[in-house]
Amino acid sequence: MKKACVIGWPIKHSRSPLIHNYWIKQHQIDAVYERHAVAPENLHSFIRGLEAKGFSGCNVTIPHKQAALACVDHFDARVSLTGSLNTIYLADGKINATSTDGEGFYNNVISVKHGFTVANKSVLMLGAGGSAKAICEKLLRENAAQIVIVNRTQSRVAEFQKIFGTKIKMATEAKLKEHMAETDLLINTTSQGMTGQPELKINLTSLPPHAIVADIVYVPLKTQLIKNAEALGLTTVPGLGMLLHQAVEGFHLWFAIRPQVTSVLYNMVEADILAEQNI
Numbered sequence: 062m063k064k065a066c067v068i069g070w071p072i073k074h075s076r077s078p079l080i081h082n083y084w085i086k087q088h089q090i091d092a093v094y095e096r097h098a099v100a101p102e103n104l105h106s107f108i109r110g111l112e113a114k115g116f117s118g119c120n121v122t123i124p125h126k127q128a129a130l131a132c133v134d135h136f137d138a139r140v141s142l143t144g145s146l147n148t149i150y151l152a153d154g155k156i157n158a159t160s161t162d163g164e165g166f167y168n169n170v171i172s173v174k175h176g177f178t179v180a181n182k183s184v185l186m187l188g189a190g191g192s193a194k195a196i197c198e199k200l201l202r203e204n205a206a207q208i209v210i211v212n213r214t215q216s217r218v219a220e221f222q223k224i225f226g227t228k229i230k231m232a233t234e235a236k237l238k239e240h241m242a243e244t245d246l247l248i249n250t251t252s253q254g255m256t257g258q259p260e261l262k263i264n265l266t267s268l269p270p271h272a273i274v275a276d277i278v279y280v281p282l283k284t285q286l287i288k289n290a291e292a293l294g295l296t297t298v299p300g301l302g303m304l305l306h307q308a309v310e311g312f313h314l315w316f317a318i319r320p321q322v323t324s325v326l327y328n329m330v331e332a333d334i335l336a337e338q339n340i
């Protein structure tokens with residue numbers, strides 16, 4: 062039997078087992094996807110022991126996404142640029158790592174807006190945290206014209222400019238309206254709007270009618286940002302699809318099958334989130 066798992070500390074809120082075990086069953090693979098709470102002091106020995114424990118690989122979540130870099134034999138350019146990984150897989154006798162958040166974000170946008178390409182387009186990004194970095198890496202690889210970043214802590218945007226170069230522009234909230242007018246894709250990568258966090262207060266009326274508004278927050282399933290964009294008739298991309306699409310690549314690396322993100326899977330994970338919120 063093949064095995065994969067997700068590791069974090071704590072780990073009980075991860076929905077990865079639900080997603081991967083759904084695909085395992087759908088494709089009738091002799092495999093199981095587990096969850097393991099791994100304390101920081103046990104991270105190195107757990108990752109180095111993956112093969113001995115019978116795992117093909119694992120997902121890595123908070124707080125291990127940076128520390129795990131020191132535990133693997135090889136990581137790709139996505140990981141070296143962003144300094145963070147979320148997927149480990151065994152191949153060619155080595156422990157390898159990648160990051161699938163950027164692919165997950167972009168494929169989710171395309172699944173909503175078929176045929177969309179960010180090439181030569183202007184992006185307005187709210188936030189400059191870990192997910193923002195993974196998304197920037199992917200959008201620049203897809204030839205985005207520029208990514209204008211607004212973040213509470215401006216020094217973090219300067220770090221993005223150092224990593225990704227001159228296509229990253231720093232903006233202040235005062236200039237938001239101006240930037241919005243030339244935006245093709247607006248993305249919230251901050252935790253604002255998430256249940257239990259402060260609301261994201263932003264006026265979207267300066268966006269052009271073709272603009273896409275994406276939120277990577279998925280609890281609640283439809284954030285106020287997404288509701289406001291819908292009310293203006295804009296194309297909207299809620300965050301749950303990113304979670305599902307980022308899982309595709311890991312599954313493919315471990316089990317050699319590229320699974321589909323279907324409405325059945327989407328509804329199942331959505332129901333799990335609603336149940337947790339007692340809605």
Ligand SMILES: NC(=O)c1ccc[n+]([C@@H]2O[C@H](COP(=O)([O-])OP(=O)(O)OC[C@H]3O[C@@H](n4cnc5c(N)ncnc54)[C@H](OP(=O)(O)O)[C@@H]3O)[C@@H](O)[C@H]2O)c1
Binds near residue numbers: 212
């Ligand atoms: N859909 C998915 O698959 C997916 C994947 C990953 C993450 N997420 C969600 O994305 C969100 C961000 O995750 P992350 O890992 O990137 O977090 P992170 O690295 O901690 O970054 C958080 C970002 O939010 C900003 N922020 C937080 N509170 C704020 C506030 N009160 N006012 C203004 N800005 C604030 C931070 O600004 P400062 O730099 O100023 O602190 C930073 O830019 C979380 O809600 C997470 O659940 C979703």
